[in-house]
Amino acid sequence: MLEVRNLSMRFGGLLAVDQVSLDVQEREIVSIIGPNGAGKTTVFNCMSGFYRPTGGTILFEGREIQGKPDFRISRLGLVRTFQHVRLFSKMTVVENLLVAQHRHLNTNLIAGLLRTPSYRQREQQALDRAAYWLDRVGLLDMANREAGNLAYGQQRRLEIARCMVTEPKLLMLDEPAAGLNPAETRDLNQLIIGLKEDYNVSVVLIEHDMSLVMEISDRINVINQGRPLASGTPDEVRQNDDVIKAYLGEA
Amino acid sequence: MATHSLKHALFCAVVTLIIAYPILGLDLEARGTSVVLAGADTATVVSVLAAALVVFVFQLFRHRILGSLGTMPSLNPFANREPMPQDKRQRLETIALVVLVVAALIWPFFVSRGAVDLATLVLIYIMLALGLNVVVGLAGLLDLGYVAFYAVGAYTFALLHQYFGVSFWVALPVGAGLAATFGLLLGFPVLRLRGDYLAIVTLGFGEIIRILLNNMTWLTGGPNGIGGIPDPTVFGMEFGRRVKEEGNVSFHEIFDVAYSGSHKIIVLYLIALVLALFTALVIRRFTKMPVGRSWEALREDEIAARSLGLSRTAVKLSAFTIGAFFAGFAGTVFASKQGFISPESFVFLESAIILAIVVLGGMGSQLGVILAAVAVIILPELAREFSEYRMLIFGAAMVLMMVWRPQGLLPMRRIHIEINKQE
Numbered sequence: 001m002l003e004v005r006n007l008s009m010r011f012g013g014l015l016a017v018d019q020v021s022l023d024v025q026e027r028e029i030v031s032i033i034g035p036n037g038a039g040k041t042t043v044f045n046c047m048s049g050f051y052r053p054t055g056g057t058i059l060f061e062g063r064e065i066q067g068k069p070d071f072r073i074s075r076l077g078l079v080r081t082f083q084h085v086r087l088f089s090k091m092t093v094v095e096n097l098l099v100a101q102h103r104h105l106n107t108n109l110i111a112g113l114l115r116t117p118s119y120r121q122r123e124q125q126a127l128d129r130a131a132y133w134l135d136r137v138g139l140l141d142m143a144n145r146e147a148g149n150l151a152y153g154q155q156r157r158l159e160i161a162r163c164m165v166t167e168p169k170l171l172m173l174d175e176p177a178a179g180l181n182p183a184e185t186r187d188l189n190q191l192i193i194g195l196k197e198d199y200n201v202s203v204v205l206i207e208h209d210m211s212l213v214m215e216i217s218d219r220i221n222v223i224n225q226g227r228p229l230a231s232g233t234p235d236e237v238r239q240n241d242d243v244i245k246a247y248l249g250e251a
Numbered sequence: 252m253a254t255h256s257l258k259h260a261l262f263c264a265v266v267t268l269i270i271a272y273p274i275l276g277l278d279l280e281a282r283g284t285s286v287v288l289a290g291a292d293t294a295t296v297v298s299v300l301a302a303a304l305v306v307f308v309f310q311l312f313r314h315r316i317l318g319s320l321g322t323m324p325s326l327n328p329f330a331n332r333e334p335m336p337q338d339k340r341q342r343l344e345t346i347a348l349v350v351l352v353v354a355a356l357i358w359p360f361f362v363s364r365g366a367v368d369l370a371t372l373v374l375i376y377i378m379l380a381l382g383l384n385v386v387v388g389l390a391g392l393l394d395l396g397y398v399a400f401y402a403v404g405a406y407t408f409a410l411l412h413q414y415f416g417v418s419f420w421v422a423l424p425v426g427a428g429l430a431a432t433f434g435l436l437l438g439f440p441v442l443r444l445r446g447d448y449l450a451i452v453t454l455g456f457g458e459i460i461r462i463l464l465n466n467m468t469w470l471t472g473g474p475n476g477i478g479g480i481p482d483p484t485v486f487g488m489e490f491g492r493r494v495k496e497e498g499n500v501s502f503h504e505i506f507d508v509a510y511s512g513s514h515k516i517i518v519l520y521l522i523a524l525v526l527a528l529f530t531a532l533v534i535r536r537f538t539k540m541p542v543g544r545s546w547e548a549l550r551e552d553e554i555a556a557r558s559l560g561l562s563r564t565a566v567k568l569s570a571f572t573i574g575a576f577f578a579g580f581a582g583t584v585f586a587s588k589q590g591f592i593s594p595e596s597f598v599f600l601e602s603a604i605i606l607a608i609v610v611l612g613g614m615g616s617q618l619g620v621i622l623a624a625v626a627v628i629i630l631p632e633l634a635r636e637f638s639e640y641r642m643l644i645f646g647a648a649m650v651l652m653m654v655w656r657p658q659g660l661l662p663m664r665r666i667h668i669e670i671n672k673q674e
Contacts, residue, residue: 048558074560082558088551091544094668099548100559102541112540113533131670143670166559 001026001061001202002047002078002170008055009042016042018226019056024170024202029192031205031213034223035247040206041083043223044174047204048080049073060170077169081176083206085155089148093139093158096147097130100162126165133161137191153184160191170202171195177209185212192216210248214238222247260310267303275299317654355524359517367513367520369632371588374523375581377624378530380608381617382577385534387606388615388663389543390570391550393450395602396437396457400430400575402597404582406464409477409592419483423526423583430579431572433460438571442564445553457602465594476593480586482515483522490515523584530577531617537573538617539666546570547615611652613659622660 004022017039024030032040046053049070058066065073088096111119134140137157177185195201207213220237222229230240280289359367386394407426411417441452464471488502492510503510537543545566548556586592612623634641
């Protein structure tokens, strides 16, 4: 469903991403790994429309999306999280989830001002969906807390829930396990697998936590210094000599 | 530590002396044709020295003084109480609001004309501040040229009346609509700007409008302004002594009461009250709607908002447009109240005062902004006896306020949303 072909991104004299290709099928979890500064997040930024790639094509469900504005891409169903959690921290947890559903809501001002029945019904649906996802990630009791006051692990889960209420087809997670303790990482594992199994979303994952990557990925792409180094199933990648030299270490 | 604060305190005291002595302690006296420098009397010199001493002592014990300021009991006697249950609080708030509105409706019939006139001005500022609160408090877009939209509203009414004889009630929506259009126009060039840069551009925009009004003499009369702006009519009734417009009738003749100059003022007050209430209710509704939430989302994190499919263009433009709309409202009322407007009324200081109201009240908090508007407009009037020191007191009050309660009089409280657990 997602095909990235020969993606390149140049910042002045620096070629941050060089000829990277990537395939994601329906209901698949694909990881991108590589040393720090390898260009993983840059690939994400190109895919989600934050950068306009300097070369290559990105096809999402057969449509070229490279260079489209970010909010249009996310409306197509390609939604991402961030390396550093980006919540609307002064808004409450539910409000965070309601904001995310705005493109599903009727934003007609007059209907909202008059609180027409259809507007109210849609608002209720949005609330129900928010409640459902809060329950799913175990934050229902926190619904009216300010998002900025949540513990770090909870903020991570809220960010994923906020993506899921938009009903994405492809979820891009940028280091979701960063800063989590082992128990929280295990929960996250379950959550991501659950997203794939129960809601038919595909997941692209950037992650440094190898146990997480190896356990849940269907396929792995390794990038080093902006160039693709290897790709394949977790086992293939683990055996690959180049990967071991560049990233996994000789141990 | 001790020597450091001693040095610091000495330095501050010397600076006080250096600044205060030449200004207060030296006088220019005219003797014949020449001007002579003369020392001031002893009382002034003593008070300058005393001021320096006060500064010295304050700076020496600054940390202790400010520390005790911080630990002083909060202004709010209910601060330590458990919050009331949601439904009970809402009921109380509703009752309080109804009582307040009824009081505001009856009150003008028992007080002086001056008081009602001042209250109308307060209501105009409430409308302005509520509108700016959308832009600054909710959407987080620092707008220093807000007065431009106020001017657009006021001048729309004035010009429409001068050239086409349009009445208040027609000019009200037209003025607000035109102000909103200007808000939209300003929104486009500043879409990519945030924070300081945005502030500078909006500041420039405010000046452009004022200078245009000043220089387009053929249309606006320039610095001479436009006069003869009519008062609002109610169902074709005028409140003046004689009917000015053909087809209208006068209020005191129809109801056969003695003519009184205060009728007109009370009616204007009531109209302003209704419009201010309308403004407050509409904006309150907005904050609970998707638009309102996306304003706040954009303020909190623009990148995250965009990644969730919110269009920055739509969200920012809607905030500017709606904010400007209510400024146009206020402008129309203002033009009608004054009867005469000139570019003088729309200088940068006005923008600054409206912004101060929003910040003092607590960004995003409607009740806080309303309270602050009342305080900021009425306090200088109460302090009229100290005429010369009015602005000094006003400034000092603001500084103290920001030290003591930086989040504003009544910080915004988040709306509690009831969630039904799903089975």
